[in-house]
Amino acid sequence: MNVDPPHPPLPGIGRRALLAGGLGAAGLALAGCGGTTAAATGAPVPIRQWNLFTGGDGARMVEMHDRFADEHPEYDLRPTTYLWGNPYYTKFAMGAAGGRSFDIGTLHLSRVKGMGAGTLIDPVPRDVLAEFGITEETVRPALWEKATVDGELYAIPLDTHLVVTYYNREVCEQAGVLESDGTLVRTSGVEDLFDVLAAVKEVTGHFGIVMDTTGAWRQFWSLYRQLGGEMALEDELGLDDDKALQSLDFLRRVSEEGLAPKASDAPGTPARFQNGIAGLMLAGNWELPTMQDAGMDFGMRPFPGVFGDELGQGDSHVFVLPHRREPDEEAVRASVAYAAWMLKNSIIWAGGGHTPAYLPVAESEDYAALEPQAEYRAAADDVQLDPDAWFSGSAAALMSEANSVMAGVHNGSSTPEETLAAFKRAVQKLIDTPPPV
Missing domain, CATH: 3.40.190.10 (Periplasmic binding protein-like II)
Structure with missing residues (x-):
């Protein structure tokens, strides 16, 4: 809740998910990594992902992360989970200000402008996103519009809640x-x-x-x-x-x-x-x-x-790219590939109640068969997002x-x-x- 209100912590959240206590070692320590790129050495490309999902949402996120890792040995997914709300947003702002702390993070769509679209958050390259099958035509229009600031796309919507x-x-x-x-x-x-x-x-x-x-x-x-x-x-x-x-x-x-x-x-x-x-x-x-x-x-x-x-x-969970001090096309491409996979496999995420933002999933027979999700599916088209301001949005x-x-x-x-x-x-x-x- 997300979205939504904080969920109770989930014991043993998973082998690829690091809880908030591991921040120093697992998160910021990676900021100093540099040198030869993964592509040059043949090693998996690291994807350092930050999110705020615990409880039931956290369990589903771990399930999706495990599947992504199993299907994509060319990437080394390294998720870190922080507590929902201000603890997470404070960490996000600090990490993004550092310029090299993580590759892709989760935000609420209502917070994208306030968290620094164009300063702490870099635009999503639409051409790369389109290569992986995600375009304006495949995402709920209201969410895509909200994710666009001054003509640039700053977020990749995952859901509506x-x-x-x-x-x-x-x-x-x-x-x-x-x-x-x-x-x-x-x-x-x-x-x-x-x-x-x-x-x-x-x-x-x-x-x-x-x-x-x-x-x-x-x-x-x-x-x-x-x-x-x-x-x-x-x-x-x-x-x-x-x-x-x-x-x-x-x-x-x-x-x-x-x-x-x-x-x-x-x-x-x-x-x-x-x-x-x-x-x-x-x-x-x-x-x-x-x-x-x-x-x-x-x-x-x-x-x-x-x-x-x-x-x-309501609101929407989205993926965003933190600002980088130095361009890293390989890391950006890997992050976009991860986000696109998450959208295309969001039927798993829908099991927790969230309505997929990716239209091919939201309009699929598999989603229509979910009960009671199908009873309120139309409400996602008219979700009332919070008004725009740096102090507005979830938490x-x-x-x-x-x-x-x-x-x-x-x-x-x-x-x-x-x-x-x-x-x-x-x-x-x-x-x-x-x-x-």
Whole structure:
């Protein structure tokens, strides 16, 4: 989560994956390697890869890395895994500033501009990428467009991950809110959704739906975008107050009326859903393996259409090339070959809930056969990426500030008006702060 929220560390993550504790020896020590190229000696070309995947995502990444290594003896893949969020982004910035620390890294697409596209991050050579079968026509258009800055491609999108609706089939069947094919009814508007939640609450005896109230930005941005709200983060904050208040008032009402808990953190939210305390859950699609491991009979569909289309906040994991002090075409070519292979084999990655960005996989029969992934596959076409700013995106300051103040509308400690005022003050302070890159 990625994406998404941090996952618990995975014990024994794999023979090719190095966890954060191995940074000094495995990562930065490689920065001093130089001399004769691998091609000249006939040795495998090293690919030093940095990522932020632990937990279930980490397990799938290791599976893909092992397959890549088995199929490509001409490369020596050397992955290093760091903790999700700011620990990783700090390491990334330091490593990229050094100019020789790693060959290819993983970022969230929403962070590419803020992490230094054109300074700490080098453009991806499109001609080389095309040689390996990845072009603008094979990647989701919105992601390719977001990955392009000033006409240069700075990221290779791997997936889309976003907030969706999980539903407990047994509970929802008892509540009478399933279609004849066993899928959750589609709602339109606040009151329609509240009627469904009330029916589900009658069955659970507790709540209709649960969501991470400590991560309210994801819900807020989904609702605000459904209303057509825009947010400008340049010299001054540009925000539609009426639309923002409507979105915040929905979060207030759903908790105040007892349809959702007033407080539920990231670990507690899926636990409540698993335990049947709520029949529905708003959460990232990366929680899918957790529910499968629990043996639940559940389904998934896009974020509900509260104020319009079923739009949900989300992001994309991407591969980027760190800036190099000295050009190294061999290393760049090897890194691009690795990224292209990962996209073409992303059906494995899709098993964890993420929707492939590579269209031949996303539109394949194999992906259509995945359940419940296929239920929300269309949502990836309309993923609502965070607004552009150096402080915006996954695990960035904008999300952190929003989460901090917006929890108050759920627990009743602040009104929507008070919450909006606090949010605007916090964002303006970020706008007034000079970017670090």
